[in-house]
Amino acid sequence: MTYWMCEKCNFVVEAARPPDPCPSCLVKCAFSDVTCYTPECGGQGTMDSRLVAQRAIKREKPGKIVHFSDLARGRTSEGKEKHIPVIELMRGQGKMGKDLVEIAVGREASHPNTADHYIVWIQAFGVKKEGHILDLGREIFKPEKGRPVYAFEINSSEFTHLFSFSYCTQHGVWEQHLEL
Ligand SMILES: [Fe+2]
Numbered sequence: 001m002t003y004w005m006c007e008k009c010n011f012v013v014e015a016a017r018p019p020d021p022c023p024s025c026l027v028k029c030a031f032s033d034v035t036c037y038t039p040e041c042g043g044q045g046t047m048d049s050r051l052v053a054q055r056a057i058k059r060e061k062p063g064k065i066v067h068f069s070d071l072a073r074g075r076t077s078e079g080k081e082k083h084i085p086v087i088e089l090m091r092g093q094g095k096m097g098k099d100l101v102e103i104a105v106g107r108e109a110s111h112p113n114t115a116d117h118y119i120v121w122i123q124a125f126g127v128k129k130e131g132h133i134l135d136l137g138r139e140i141f142k143p144e145k146g147r148p149v150y151a152f153e154i155n156s157s158e159f160t161h162l163f164s165f166s167y168c169t170q171h172g173v174w175e176q177h178l179e180l
Contacts, residue, residue, distance in 0.1 A: 003052075006022045009024045084176050085175070119168055122139050124137060127160050
């Protein structure tokens with residue numbers, strides 16, 4: 001099966017052909033193929049989560065702050081409070097004076113964790129002061145494991161923004177970013 005990403009709203013859907021209209025925007029949109037074709041992104045037939053995240057970042061205007069209410073606009077799928085990957089930066093609370101970042105899905109309302117409906121991964125990117133985008137890794141989750149949280153350490157003074165993406169098996173890709 002092929003994964004398609006809407007170029008307008010970033011919605012990702014698994015289907016033989018691009019949907020028309022987009023299930024999220026509800027209008028005719030251009031779709032990009034974001035299927036993984038190499039072992040590096042998880043093996044053939046899965047979604048290339050890094051490609052999805054990088055495409056979504058490119059569409060952001062530099063310096064634009066996205067709020068929950070902006071993200072909800074135009075999205076018809078359920079429960080942004082269950083899906084948005086919320087970024088929390090705890091300055092100086094990592095090892096050796098580093099800053100701890102915790103990205104959690106379902107902070108406001110817990111997301112289901114069943115075999116056919118769960119959060120598959122949380123991916124993070126940072127935008128460095130010189131504009132370079134750094135891959136900050138991802139955590140892959142299994143269903144019925146509990147609340148999905150991805151934690152890591154950075155030197156936050158090197159970054160202007162942190163981006164987070166989560167993927168729900170039924171409701172697609174969700175994003176949030178934090179301006180530092
Ligand atoms: Fe969901």
